[in-house]
């Protein structure tokens with residue numbers, strides 16, 4: 439491997455990007471990181487990363503640019519702008535691992551094509567803790583000829599990589615999976631709320647489903663947060679709302695109506711308007727909980 443093939447430029451060191459960066463460093467890769475608020479990237483210096491002033495500086499001569507940013511609009515700026523990563527990435531591969539939906543993917547793939555950059559659409563399943571422990575599931579899609587090159591990067595951040603076909607297949611499966619998560623969260627919030635409103639201890643509900651076919655570990659984890667009304671952020675509610683919107687957009691483009699997703703998106707909006715957007719997505723409970731008095 440040449441030096442550049444082991445250099446990864448991670449753009450966006452939020453909850454997911456910072457954790458992924460640490461695992462890339464632990465796997466022996468050279469790491470450059472860029473983050474809009476530089477101070478959030480600085481702690482990675484202790485782990486061996488170099489913090490850069492611009493996305494372009496991070497990407498220069500790198501083997502990979504890895505984007506882990508909120509949405510396609512932000513990524514277009516960070517990758518495609520004047521000081522953007524694609525202005526200096528030459529011969530490297532762009533690993534787009536944020537959740538951007540189907541239309542967002544198409545815009546980013548078109549940008550990569552315009553600049554002659556190899557583009558891999560590779561969103562991930564898993565939240566803060568799996569990201570920290572390198573246990574993400576990578577939903578990878580992109581050109582055959584770069585797949586082998588990408589493996590060491592994906593192996594460092596995830597426990598499993600699924601190659602799904604041409605770029606875009608990863609984002610489509612990610613949306614399907616997110617619809618499942620969004621629906622679960624909505625019905626879980628209302629179930630905890632119903633228990634409380636009808637004088638059933640909601641902990642009893644979690645107990646009764648635990649360990650059986652109905653008892654998802656996810657429900658235990660998020661249900662506990664709802665019962666405690668304590669929402670330390672693994673996945674911010676405002677990003678979950680963005681994902682619900684991406685699901686609805688993808689469905690609408692196929693003339694499909696998803697009424698459950700619509701209802702949960704409305705609940706997300708209520709909780710965000712009440713000031714819970716930066717808390718964990720489990721804070722959707724705040725919009726569903728019983729109103730006393």
Ligand SMILES: NC(=O)c1ccc[n+]([C@@H]2O[C@H](COP(=O)([O-])OP(=O)(O)OC[C@H]3O[C@@H](n4cnc5c(N)ncnc54)[C@H](OP(=O)(O)O)[C@@H]3O)[C@@H](O)[C@H]2O)c1
Pocket residue numbers: 450451452453454455473474475476478506507508509512516535536537538562563564565566672673674677681
């Ligand atoms: N958290 C999860 O469980 C999870 C799981 C799977 C996929 N994802 C997806 O992964 C992506 C990142 O999620 P995350 O949870 O890591 O988010 P996060 O913790 O909120 O981090 C967001 C990152 O984006 C940067 N950013 C926000 N707005 C920006 C702008 N206008 N220009 C430049 N940078 C900007 C932030 O920079 P600052 O530090 O300056 O704010 C930060 O580095 C999202 O697409 C999300 O849907 C998240």
